[in-house]
Amino acid sequence: MTTHPTTPAAQAAPCAGARWQGNSVSDIRRRMVDRVATALCWAATVLVLLMLFSILFVLVRNGVGGLRWVTFVHVTLPPGQAGGLANAIVGSLIQTGLAVLIGAPVGLLVGIYLAEFTATDGKLINFVRFVSDLLLSAPSILVGLFIYMIVVVPSGHFSGLAGALALSMLVVPVVVRTTEDMLRLVPLAMREAAIALGAPRWRMILFVCLRAAREGVATGILLALARVSGETAPLLFTSLGNMNWSMAPGKPMASLPVTIYQYAGAAYADWTALAWTGALLITAAILMINITVRLGLGRNRK
Numbered sequence: 001m002t003t004h005p006t007t008p009a010a011q012a013a014p015c016a017g018a019r020w021q022g023n024s025v026s027d028i029r030r031r032m033v034d035r036v037a038t039a040l041c042w043a044a045t046v047l048v049l050l051m052l053f054s055i056l057f058v059l060v061r062n063g064v065g066g067l068r069w070v071t072f073v074h075v076t077l078p079p080g081q082a083g084g085l086a087n088a089i090v091g092s093l094i095q096t097g098l099a100v101l102i103g104a105p106v107g108l109l110v111g112i113y114l115a116e117f118t119a120t121d122g123k124l125i126n127f128v129r130f131v132s133d134l135l136l137s138a139p140s141i142l143v144g145l146f147i148y149m150i151v152v153v154p155s156g157h158f159s160g161l162a163g164a165l166a167l168s169m170l171v172v173p174v175v176v177r178t179t180e181d182m183l184r185l186v187p188l189a190m191r192e193a194a195i196a197l198g199a200p201r202w203r204m205i206l207f208v209c210l211r212a213a214r215e216g217v218a219t220g221i222l223l224a225l226a227r228v229s230g231e232t233a234p235l236l237f238t239s240l241g242n243m244n245w246s247m248a249p250g251k252p253m254a255s256l257p258v259t260i261y262q263y264a265g266a267a268y269a270d271w272t273a274l275a276w277t278g279a280l281l282i283t284a285a286i287l288m289i290n291i292t293v294r295l296g297l298g299r300n301r302k
Helices: 008-020 025-066 069-073 086-116 122-137 140-155 160-184 188-196 201-212 214-229 256-264 269-301
Strands: none
Touching: 025 269, 069 086, 086 122, 086 160, 086 201, 086 214, 086 256, 122 160, 140 160, 160 214, 188 201, 201 214, 214 269, 256 269
16 A cells, blocks of 8 residues: 655645634634625625616616617707707717727837837836826816817817817727737747747737737727727817717717717706617617627637
8 A cells, every 4th residue: 555745735734724713712813804804895796786787777777768760860859859869879980980090009009119119218118108107097078178279279160080089099098008918918938939030020029929919909999999988078178069960070070978968968858868878878889898808808718
């Protein structure tokens, strides 16, 4: 009969369990603290879930009645004329799409610079990272006022392009942070292997590092899209809104957040109902983006 030697870790494990199950005052206090902390964690989780589901319940109850064909094909109209949200939906898609097209490449390039060129100029790297963190935490209304001063005032009119520029400033820091973090997770051995094979630095970054981190970078862009989809304050100072069809970026353009803001405080029942429907549409879109991100991350981790 063979006996297996016991390692110190194996000997220590039962001792630790025995000490935990002891009946001394310190053991009882540890167990009580553990149970109280666990109960508080469960209570906080249940509270957050209740808040989320209560918000969803109110949105669905008040907004599902407006999910009609008219809502998606008619523009916003005066009270009592059975208007819809078609121009607001299209305007939001145009402005958020332009914002991602403008902000995502800028954020991607800055994130690459922060992750791959750390040895060039440390002071400049730290300054750029500091500015990016400031933009990440800056109130969106300040971004809207900034674009208002440098774009709307000189041009003399509101425009959808100004709204897209304001939203793009909110996209940039999110993409910068996620791109830098994802590139830093790429193993150094992959970079060294590409350089050893004679690949120039730009080719190594483009075809090795970015390809390895493409899921994380795409996730950051989707999160930035979800971040700006419901912003109202920047659009109030830039694109303003429009009751009619306006797909020209150089003119005032409608958007769902601004329409919700205008309709929610109105004294007309049909406008209030459309505001709830618009809020439900934005919430559903943001939830779908976040679920897509979570499912994509879970699939890539397997």
